[in-house]
Amino acid sequence: MKILKYLLFLFLIAIIGFSVYVTTQPDEYRVERSRLINAPLSMVYDHINDYSKWTHWSPWMEKEEDATLNFSDPSFGEEATYSWKGDELGEGSMTTIYSARDSILQKINFIKPYESEADVFWNLEKTKTGIQVSWGMEGNLGFMEKAFLVFQGNSMEAIIAPDYERGLLNLDHYLHEEMAKYNIEFPGITQYGGGYSVYQTTAFRISEADDQIAKMTEEVSSYLERENIGAAGPPFAVIEKWDLENDAALIALHIPVRDQLTMPSGSTIFSGYTPPGEYYKAVLTGDHKNLKEVYEKAYFNLEKLDYMVPEERSGFEVFVKGPKESENPAEWVTEVYIPFAKKDPSN
Known part of the structure; x- marks a missing residue:
């Protein structure tokens, strides 16, 4: 019985220690990636602003091509939305809050595997050699979300950054393929x-x-x-x-x-x-x-x-x-x- 009490005591200590460690993790996160894309601003903007065109370059479509996607009509501009549902991708939706030629702001809502929301932002800067495209996400983390990340030994940077890098690469390649058609x-x-x-x-x-x-x-x-x-x-x-x-x-x-x-x-x-x-x-x-x-x-x-x-x-x-x-x-x-x-x- 003493051993059981001792083990229970250690378990409680571990739970308390884990909880304290979780609470010390940052409450906010910001992940951003950039790529120089040598394509016209109008084309870059159009393929980001229109959700129906994300299927051409989205990094997540590579992971689950048969995921269910739904787009609003119209699928571009402010108040446009799209949603997804899949075994690998989970479930969620995104809505465009603001859209201009040099910047776009979107709100993303995750339903599965866990509920959360965040802001997604795009900045498009015209340079002499192309368009500097920056894609980022920022938001707040609750206790359960931080606990989930700690338990997995993961971070929002490690989860989001590779997909954003892949997405920008895909967008670059797709636009060049489109421009090369004749x-x-x-x-x-x-x-x-x-x-x-x-x-x-x-x-x-x-x-x-x-x-x-x-x-x-x-x-x-x-x-x-x-x-x-x-x-x-x-x-x-x-x-x-x-x-x-x-x-x-x-x-x-x-x-x-x-x-x-x-x-x-x-x-x-x-x-x-x-x-x-x-x-x-x-x-x-x-x-x-x-x-x-x-x-x-x-x-x-x-x-x-x-x-x-x-x-x-x-x-x-x-x-x-x-x-x-x-x-x-x-x-x-x-x-x-x-x-x-x-x-x-x-x-």
């Missing part, structure tokens, strides 16, 4: 209607093409705005020279207008006319870096049709949808018009 179509021989335009011509390195074309587009567009002249179509670039060996290009950036214009003396913007004609047409949906593949395949197709590309005629690219319309390069649309002629049988 498609090439070949409508083939088509008639281009021609028309008047205003344009600016610039020589530059091929490696600077996107930046230079964007700059010329802005300057020609600004001229039309100042003169209160409406554009009659999307901008297009006439390729007057493209020297890969010397990394040199000469491009005329045109914006169509309805009527022929008389330009003031000394202007760097000129008035032009593109005559109607037949061209071999290709359409790229995606990043401009894929244009090299467009030309390679188009030239191959022309070769099979027994056509050649005459040096006296210039091809051009129509920027139907570009960076001004979408920050996601996978959504850009470029129409490529390549001049062609029948091969000379004597050659």
Whole structure:
């Protein structure tokens, strides 16, 4: 009996000691992880703000793909919610309290394996090399939650941080996969209607093409705005020279207008006319870096049709949808018009 009392006494001492140790643990916690993601701010924000898009990158979906998920309608913006239920993930829900382009605040409620709530926060900082994305959680711990962590020899940092790191990595990879998507179509021989335009011509390195074309587009567009002249179509670039060996290009950036214009003396913007004609047409949906593949395949197709590309005629690219319309390069649309002629049988 004395041994039983002694053991009971030791057990009580252990319980008291454990309780005292638990009460000395921090009542608050804050866990935060960051990653630099080289993607447009609009894309990063959209895939965090919209709960339905979390399925593409969530670290928890990797743990239990068949967990039950429910989303509010709409699933984005303030007051949007989503809930989950699974054997591995437990049960809970999340609600967006505040949403802006540079920060998002959410409230997370856990039901199983134990009830608790916390604040989830996102900060998006635009830098020269991408978006610095910070994802964190902070909250208070009750006695039972602290006891649970002590009993497991665990911490909120050890529980949350690996998932947040994995989630940011997944988000980074997914956005890059989305931006890299592209498609090439070949409508083939088509008639281009021609028309008047205003344009600016610039020589530059091929490696600077996107930046230079964007700059010329802005300057020609600004001229039309100042003169209160409406554009009659999307901008297009006439390729007057493209020297890969010397990394040199000469491009005329045109914006169509309805009527022929008389330009003031000394202007760097000129008035032009593109005559109607037949061209071999290709359409790229995606990043401009894929244009090299467009030309390679188009030239191959022309070769099979027994056509050649005459040096006296210039091809051009129509920027139907570009960076001004979408920050996601996978959504850009470029129409490529390549001049062609029948091969000379004597050659």
